[in-house]
Amino acid sequence: xxxxxxxxxxxxxxxxxxxxxxxxxxxxxxxxxxxxxxxxxxxxxxxxxxxxxxxxxxxxxxxxxxxxxxxxxxxxxxxxxxxxxxxxxxxxxxxxxxxxxxxxxxx
Amino acid sequence: xxxxxxxxxxxxxxxxxxxxxxxxxxxxxxxxxxxxxxxxxxxxxxxxxxxxxxxxxxxxxxxxxxxxxxxxxxxxxxxxxxxxxxxxxxxxxxxxxxxxxxxxxxxxxxxxxxxxxxxxx
Numbered sequence: 001x002x003x004x005x006x007x008x009x010x011x012x013x014x015x016x017x018x019x020x021x022x023x024x025x026x027x028x029x030x031x032x033x034x035x036x037x038x039x040x041x042x043x044x045x046x047x048x049x050x051x052x053x054x055x056x057x058x059x060x061x062x063x064x065x066x067x068x069x070x071x072x073x074x075x076x077x078x079x080x081x082x083x084x085x086x087x088x089x090x091x092x093x094x095x096x097x098x099x100x101x102x103x104x105x106x107x
Numbered sequence: 108x109x110x111x112x113x114x115x116x117x118x119x120x121x122x123x124x125x126x127x128x129x130x131x132x133x134x135x136x137x138x139x140x141x142x143x144x145x146x147x148x149x150x151x152x153x154x155x156x157x158x159x160x161x162x163x164x165x166x167x168x169x170x171x172x173x174x175x176x177x178x179x180x181x182x183x184x185x186x187x188x189x190x191x192x193x194x195x196x197x198x199x200x201x202x203x204x205x206x207x208x209x210x211x212x213x214x215x216x217x218x219x220x221x222x223x224x225x226x227x228x
Binding site for chain 1: 142151152153154157166168169202207209210212213214215216218219220221
């Protein structure tokens with residue numbers, strides 16, 4: 001199975017900050033990676049797919065990059081609505097696997 | 108508008124069975140692979156199972172293989188998850204998710220609101 005490891009697990013930041021979350025795969029997944037945002041008690045929503053393609057309707061302050069085994073999700077200027085938990089997910093091979101999540105908290 | 112509505116969750120004893128349903132609307136159901144993803148209380152996301160649009164291809168996480176069965180009725184736009192021999196560790200919110208395939212596999216572009224399954228005596 002492909003293991004996905006996110007860092008950090010928790011991130012404290014302020015409105016207006018630029019933040020970056022990292023996701024590493026245990027083997028190359030090319031660019032078959034998605035990023036999701038999940039707010040407490042709600043279903044996840046996809047933000048980015050194929051490592052860097054912004055999902056329709058997702059705010060342009062979100063961007064993704066990387067290929068192979070190392071990927072990043074960047075929020076260019078944090079908004080109050082962005083405080084949530086973020087997950088990466090690989091879809092290179094079964095079983096689909098997710099990172100353990102990064103909780104973005106208000107500083 | 109794409110909508111996915113899960114039902115069928117509840118409290119069940121260890122060793123028991125439960126069938127989850129996911130009613131889909133707003134898209135051509137038979138054209139899309141569908142999946143179940145679960146989330147244990149306070150934990151992260153775990154993929155459970157996926158099924159191709161025609162229903163002929165299935166895949167399961169090792170943790171549920173042999174106990175869970177995914178199926179679909181394209182005439183009713185409904186996805187199912189039959190869960191047998193339930194264990195305490197199956198306790199989770201179960202989400203159905205539309206799977207947008209790119210090449211062979213895909214990502215989850217729409218999710219239902221989830222249904223809670225609790226396994227306890």
